[in-house]
Amino acid sequence: MFNGKNVSRKKQKNTFMGIDASFSGTGLIVCQGKETLFIDEISTEKKNFENIYVRIEYTCQKIIEQIKKYKPTLICLEDTHVSINPKTGIMLAALGAVLRYLLVKGKYPLFTAVPSQVKKFTTGSGNKKGKAVIIKEVYKQWQFDTDSDNVADAFAMSHLAQGLYCFDNDIPCDYEKKYQLEVYKALLKNSERFFNYDCIKGAKGSTPGSPKNAK
Numbered sequence: 250m251f252n253g254k255n256v257s258r259k260k261q262k263n264t265f266m267g268i269d270a271s272f273s274g275t276g277l278i279v280c281q282g283k284e285t286l287f288i289d290e291i292s293t294e295k296k297n298f299e300n301i302y303v304r305i306e307y308t309c310q311k312i313i314e315q316i317k318k319y320k321p322t323l324i325c326l327e328d329t330h331v332s333i334n335p336k337t338g339i340m341l342a343a344l345g346a347v348l349r350y351l352l353v354k355g356k357y358p359l360f361t362a363v364p365s366q367v368k369k370f371t372t373g374s375g376n377k378k379g380k381a382v383i384i385k386e387v388y389k390q391w392q393f394d395t396d397s398d399n400v401a402d403a404f405a406m407s408h409l410a411q412g413l414y415c416f417d418n419d420i421p422c423d424y425e426k427k428y429q430l431e432v433y434k435a436l437l438k439n440s441e442r443f444f445n446y447d448c449i450k451g452a453k454g455s456t457p458g459s460p461k462n463a464k
Contacts, residue, residue, distance in 0.1 A: 263411075263414075264279055264286060264319050264320065264322060265321055265324070265325070265414065266279050266319065266323075266324040266407055267325050267408070267409070267410060268312060268326045268403060270327065270341075270345055271341065272293055272340060274292050275291040275399065275403075276290055276397065276400040276401070276402055276403030276404070277289040277311075280404075280407040283391065285404070286319065289315070290400050291311045291312070301340060301343065305347050305348075308348070309348050309351050313351065313352075316357055322358065322410075322414060323359065323360070323446060324352065324358060324359035324360075324410060325367075325409050326348070326360070326362075326406075328363045328364075328442075329346075356445050358445045358446040359444050359446065360413070362432075366432050367383070367402060367405050369432050370412070371386045371390075371405040372386045373428045381398070383398065384397075384401040386405075387405055391404070391408075408424065413436060418449060434450075437450050
Protein backbone atom coordinates (compact mmCIF):
# COMPACT_ATOMS: atom_id res chain seq x y z
CA MET A 250 0.00 0.00 0.00
CA PHE A 251 1.32 3.43 -0.92
CA ASN A 252 0.70 6.64 0.98
CA GLY A 253 1.27 9.55 -1.37
CA LYS A 254 4.98 8.90 -1.80
CA ASN A 255 7.11 11.68 -3.25
CA VAL A 256 9.92 9.83 -5.00
CA SER A 257 11.88 12.75 -6.40
CA ARG A 258 12.15 16.51 -5.95
CA LYS A 259 13.53 17.09 -9.42
CA LYS A 260 12.27 20.24 -11.13
CA GLN A 261 9.02 19.50 -12.88
CA LYS A 262 8.97 19.80 -16.66
CA ASN A 263 6.78 17.78 -18.99
CA THR A 264 5.39 15.52 -16.31
CA PHE A 265 2.86 12.80 -17.13
CA MET A 266 0.22 11.09 -15.01
CA GLY A 267 -1.41 7.67 -15.11
CA ILE A 268 -4.65 6.98 -13.24
CA ASP A 269 -6.12 3.52 -12.68
CA ALA A 270 -9.36 4.36 -10.88
CA SER A 271 -10.80 1.58 -8.73
CA PHE A 272 -12.57 1.08 -5.41
CA SER A 273 -10.06 -1.60 -4.43
CA GLY A 274 -7.32 1.02 -4.68
CA THR A 275 -6.78 3.80 -7.22
CA GLY A 276 -3.27 3.70 -8.67
CA LEU A 277 -1.73 7.13 -9.26
CA ILE A 278 1.68 7.74 -10.82
CA VAL A 279 3.50 10.86 -12.01
CA CYS A 280 6.58 10.40 -14.19
CA GLN A 281 9.14 12.62 -15.89
CA GLY A 282 11.27 10.83 -18.42
CA LYS A 283 12.23 7.54 -16.79
CA GLU A 284 11.97 9.03 -13.33
CA THR A 285 8.97 8.43 -11.08
CA LEU A 286 8.05 11.59 -9.19
CA PHE A 287 5.01 10.40 -7.27
CA ILE A 288 3.39 7.09 -6.32
CA ASP A 289 0.10 6.54 -4.55
CA GLU A 290 -2.61 3.94 -4.15
CA ILE A 291 -5.74 5.64 -2.86
CA SER A 292 -7.64 3.29 -0.57
CA THR A 293 -11.40 3.64 -0.08
CA GLU A 294 -12.47 0.65 1.96
CA LYS A 295 -16.24 0.53 2.23
CA LYS A 296 -16.21 0.38 6.06
CA ASN A 297 -14.46 3.77 6.26
CA PHE A 298 -17.00 5.71 4.21
CA GLU A 299 -20.65 6.56 4.66
CA ASN A 300 -21.64 5.63 1.11
CA ILE A 301 -20.37 5.24 -2.45
CA TYR A 302 -20.72 8.94 -3.19
CA VAL A 303 -18.38 9.89 -0.36
CA ARG A 304 -15.89 7.29 -1.59
CA ILE A 305 -16.01 8.76 -5.10
CA GLU A 306 -15.64 12.32 -3.80
CA TYR A 307 -12.63 11.36 -1.66
CA THR A 308 -10.88 9.57 -4.53
CA CYS A 309 -11.43 12.45 -6.94
CA GLN A 310 -10.22 15.03 -4.43
CA LYS A 311 -6.99 13.11 -3.80
CA ILE A 312 -6.32 12.83 -7.53
CA ILE A 313 -7.00 16.50 -8.25
CA GLU A 314 -4.68 17.52 -5.38
CA GLN A 315 -1.77 15.86 -7.18
CA ILE A 316 -2.79 17.20 -10.58
CA LYS A 317 -2.67 20.73 -9.18
CA LYS A 318 0.71 20.03 -7.60
CA TYR A 319 2.47 18.35 -10.54
CA LYS A 320 0.60 20.01 -13.42
CA PRO A 321 0.96 17.07 -15.83
CA THR A 322 1.42 17.84 -19.51
CA LEU A 323 -0.91 14.93 -20.29
CA ILE A 324 -2.93 12.47 -18.21
CA CYS A 325 -3.87 8.92 -19.18
CA LEU A 326 -7.06 7.62 -17.57
CA GLU A 327 -8.02 3.98 -18.06
CA ASP A 328 -11.42 3.69 -19.67
CA THR A 329 -14.10 1.93 -17.65
CA HIS A 330 -14.20 -1.71 -18.69
CA VAL A 331 -17.12 -4.11 -18.44
CA SER A 332 -17.11 -6.06 -15.19
CA ILE A 333 -18.36 -9.60 -14.73
CA ASN A 334 -20.20 -8.39 -11.63
CA PRO A 335 -22.97 -5.94 -12.71
CA LYS A 336 -22.94 -4.09 -9.37
CA THR A 337 -19.18 -3.61 -9.52
CA GLY A 338 -19.45 -2.48 -13.14
CA ILE A 339 -22.03 0.17 -12.23
CA MET A 340 -19.87 1.42 -9.35
CA LEU A 341 -16.77 1.68 -11.54
CA ALA A 342 -18.74 3.46 -14.25
CA ALA A 343 -19.95 6.01 -11.68
CA LEU A 344 -16.41 6.61 -10.40
CA GLY A 345 -15.05 6.94 -13.93
CA ALA A 346 -17.82 9.29 -15.05
CA VAL A 347 -17.48 11.65 -12.08
CA LEU A 348 -13.69 11.69 -12.31
CA ARG A 349 -13.70 12.37 -16.04
CA TYR A 350 -16.29 15.13 -15.61
CA LEU A 351 -14.20 16.88 -12.95
CA LEU A 352 -10.99 16.61 -14.97
CA VAL A 353 -12.65 17.93 -18.13
CA LYS A 354 -14.35 20.73 -16.19
CA GLY A 355 -11.01 21.62 -14.58
CA LYS A 356 -9.48 21.87 -18.07
CA TYR A 357 -6.84 19.27 -17.35
CA PRO A 358 -5.32 17.65 -20.49
CA LEU A 359 -6.24 13.99 -20.66
CA PHE A 360 -7.11 11.02 -22.82
CA THR A 361 -8.64 7.63 -22.09
CA ALA A 362 -7.20 4.27 -23.08
CA VAL A 363 -8.85 0.85 -22.89
CA PRO A 364 -7.07 -1.90 -20.89
CA SER A 365 -6.00 -3.76 -24.05
CA GLN A 366 -4.18 -0.63 -25.31
CA VAL A 367 -2.35 -0.24 -22.01
CA LYS A 368 -1.34 -3.91 -22.14
CA LYS A 369 -0.18 -3.67 -25.75
CA PHE A 370 1.91 -0.57 -25.03
CA THR A 371 3.54 -2.34 -22.09
CA THR A 372 3.85 -5.96 -23.21
CA GLY A 373 3.50 -5.90 -27.01
CA SER A 374 0.14 -7.68 -26.92
CA GLY A 375 -3.29 -6.49 -25.83
CA ASN A 376 -4.56 -10.05 -25.38
CA LYS A 377 -2.43 -11.20 -22.48
CA LYS A 378 -4.51 -12.29 -19.49
CA GLY A 379 -4.07 -11.89 -15.74
CA LYS A 380 -3.39 -9.05 -13.32
CA ALA A 381 0.25 -10.03 -12.90
CA VAL A 382 1.15 -9.41 -16.56
CA ILE A 383 1.80 -5.68 -16.26
CA ILE A 384 3.29 -6.04 -12.76
CA LYS A 385 5.99 -8.32 -14.22
CA GLU A 386 6.52 -6.19 -17.32
CA VAL A 387 6.99 -2.83 -15.56
CA TYR A 388 9.63 -4.48 -13.40
CA LYS A 389 11.32 -6.05 -16.41
CA GLN A 390 11.39 -2.83 -18.47
CA TRP A 391 11.67 -0.10 -15.83
CA GLN A 392 12.76 -1.99 -12.69
CA PHE A 393 9.63 -0.60 -11.05
CA ASP A 394 8.78 -2.98 -8.24
CA THR A 395 5.20 -3.24 -6.95
CA ASP A 396 2.81 -6.01 -5.98
CA SER A 397 -0.23 -3.84 -6.78
CA ASP A 398 -1.81 -4.25 -10.21
CA ASN A 399 -3.51 -0.85 -9.72
CA VAL A 400 -0.17 0.90 -9.26
CA ALA A 401 1.47 -1.10 -12.06
CA ASP A 402 -1.33 -0.13 -14.46
CA ALA A 403 -1.04 3.54 -13.47
CA PHE A 404 2.74 3.37 -13.98
CA ALA A 405 2.29 1.95 -17.48
CA MET A 406 -0.32 4.61 -18.29
CA SER A 407 1.94 7.46 -17.19
CA HIS A 408 4.58 6.25 -19.66
CA LEU A 409 1.93 5.71 -22.32
CA ALA A 410 0.94 9.35 -21.89
CA GLN A 411 4.58 10.38 -22.22
CA GLY A 412 5.15 8.23 -25.30
CA LEU A 413 2.00 9.44 -27.02
CA TYR A 414 2.84 13.09 -26.31
CA CYS A 415 6.35 12.68 -27.71
CA PHE A 416 5.03 10.87 -30.79
CA ASP A 417 2.38 13.54 -31.39
CA ASN A 418 4.95 16.34 -31.06
CA ASP A 419 7.83 14.61 -32.92
CA ILE A 420 10.00 14.50 -29.80
CA PRO A 421 12.58 11.66 -29.61
CA CYS A 422 11.48 9.10 -27.06
CA ASP A 423 12.42 5.67 -25.71
CA TYR A 424 8.96 4.34 -26.47
CA GLU A 425 9.03 3.95 -30.24
CA LYS A 426 8.69 0.20 -30.71
CA LYS A 427 6.39 -0.86 -33.54
CA TYR A 428 3.60 -2.01 -31.24
CA GLN A 429 3.83 1.19 -29.20
CA LEU A 430 3.54 3.33 -32.32
CA GLU A 431 0.47 1.29 -33.28
CA VAL A 432 -1.13 2.16 -29.95
CA TYR A 433 -0.44 5.90 -30.40
CA LYS A 434 -1.89 5.90 -33.89
CA ALA A 435 -5.00 4.02 -32.79
CA LEU A 436 -5.58 6.45 -29.94
CA LEU A 437 -5.06 9.53 -32.09
CA LYS A 438 -7.60 8.27 -34.64
CA ASN A 439 -10.33 8.65 -32.03
CA SER A 440 -10.62 12.32 -31.17
CA GLU A 441 -13.41 11.62 -28.67
CA ARG A 442 -10.84 10.08 -26.32
CA PHE A 443 -9.01 13.41 -25.87
CA PHE A 444 -10.01 16.36 -23.70
CA ASN A 445 -8.33 19.74 -23.26
CA TYR A 446 -5.44 18.61 -25.45
CA ASP A 447 -4.70 19.78 -28.98
CA CYS A 448 -3.62 16.77 -31.03
CA ILE A 449 -1.27 17.51 -33.90
CA LYS A 450 -1.65 14.11 -35.57
CA GLY A 451 -5.26 13.54 -34.52
CA ALA A 452 -8.23 12.37 -36.55
CA LYS A 453 -10.54 14.63 -38.49
CA GLY A 454 -13.86 15.73 -37.07
CA SER A 455 -13.12 16.53 -33.45
CA THR A 456 -16.06 16.84 -31.12
CA PRO A 457 -16.74 19.20 -28.17
CA GLY A 458 -14.21 18.56 -25.45
CA SER A 459 -11.83 16.75 -27.77
CA PRO A 460 -8.78 18.07 -29.69
CA LYS A 461 -9.36 21.55 -31.05
CA ASN A 462 -6.81 21.21 -33.82
CA ALA A 463 -7.32 17.59 -34.78
CA LYS A 464 -6.32 17.01 -38.37
